[in-house]
Amino acid sequence: MNWPVVLDWVSGFLLIIGAFFSFAAGLGLLRFPDLLSRLHSASKPQVLGLASVLLAVVLQYPTWGIITSAVLVMLFQMMTIPASTHMVGRAAYRTKHLKRSALYKDELAEVIEKADRTRSEDPGSGGNG
Amino acid sequence: MSAMKNGAGKLRRTRLTFRRTIWLQLPLVVWLVVLWVLLWEAVTPITLASGLLIAVLITRFLYLPPVELGGRFNLIWFLAFTVKFVALVVAASVQVTWMILRPKGVPTSSIGAVQLRTRSDLMITLVAQVTSLIPGSVVVEVNRHQSVLYLHVLGATSDADLKRAREQVLRNEERLVRALGSLRDIDAINRHRREQGKRAIAAGAFSYFLRRQNER
Incomplete structure (x- = not known):
């Protein structure tokens, strides 16, 4: 078997892997019970999926332009995904878009409850906690 | 960032920390130039110069407190x-x-x-x-x-x-x-x-x- 054929097989395999993980991410959005769990599905399998697709592209066109673009795409994924999931998760929690029944333990609620209690006992301490 | 906290001595402090500000912004400027060159996919004098110009403009006019790197x-x-x-x-x-x-x-x-x-x-x-x-x-x-x-x-x-x-x-x-x-x-x-x-x-x-x- 000559080298380009091997490359084609590897790229094809990577594309299938990428498609599989992206599909799993979509399925997770349907199957998970609440918004916070769905954030996991939206932020993780698709990173690996995208990475495999980009790797396949780089293997097919191994030029500097393509490689640097792929690295940049990955870098910005890694930088923006945590920020966006954090913002959505935080907003969801504060607007109470979460299923309490889907949580075994919630240490954030305990902290907020405690903060609320001290604030009601001491109204002089100011509003925004 | 420390210059913003002191209201009274602000002007003096700003002048004193001018070199420090440049030093703090330098990593950001370098990174923006590198990013610009990577996006153009070519290292030429024109991409370098335009990248430097845009990086300086961004850091001057879209000012954010610089990230304090650990050093x-x-x-x-x-x-x-x-x-x-x-x-x-x-x-x-x-x-x-x-x-x-x-x-x-x-x-x-x-x-x-x-x-x-x-x-x-x-x-x-x-x-x-x-x-x-x-x-x-x-x-x-x-x-x-x-x-x-x-x-x-x-x-x-x-x-x-x-x-x-x-x-x-x-x-x-x-x-x-x-x-x-x-x-x-x-x-x-x-x-x-x-x-x-x-x-x-x-x-x-x-x-x-x-x-x-x-x-x-």
Whole structure:
């Protein structure tokens, strides 16, 4: 078997892997019970999926332009995904878009409850906690 | 940032710290030029010059408080961290995919608090970023003043699961501090390690100090 054929097989395999993980991410959005769990599905399998697709592209066109673009795409994924999931998760929690029944333990609620209690006992301490 | 806090001595301070401001903005300008050149996919005098112009314009007119870098960089630990991080990202994807596909799905999760040991903004940000990409956890709330992260841990149905997630975050914090934390961050980690009876970590060989470590 000559080298380009091997490359084609590897790229094809990577594309299938990428498609599989992206599909799993979509399925997770349907199957998970609440918004916070769905954030996991939206932020993780698709990173690996995208990475495999980009790797396949780089293997097919191994030029500097393509490689640097792929690295940049990955870098910005890694930088923006945590920020966006954090913002959505935080907003969801504060607007109470979460299923309490889907949580075994919630240490954030305990902290907020405690903060609320001290604030009601001491109204002089100011509003925004 | 310190110039903004002092209202009265603002003008004097600003002039005094002008060189320091340039020094602090320099990494950002360099990064923006590199980004610009990478996007054009060619290193020519024109892309370099236009990139430099745009970088300076951005940092002048879209001003944000500069990120205070730790001033220390350890190549060996950074490489070790990168390898571990890639492995964790792959593991995270596989783990979440398994939870999506397995018949019982994910009935319950937990939100847990993690008390970080370092206090610098840079470290909190990096640890939060890494935590959101590694198995099991998404950061839903950050308490910057006390450096506490609140994580949503997928599928954590016992205190043991939560404990494991917490320890993983702390291990990543330690790896990041070894790679690019300041000496103060290392001190914070060591104080905690000594309490646990573990050996202290050192700044290590192959550490490059980009700035004098005067905060100790």
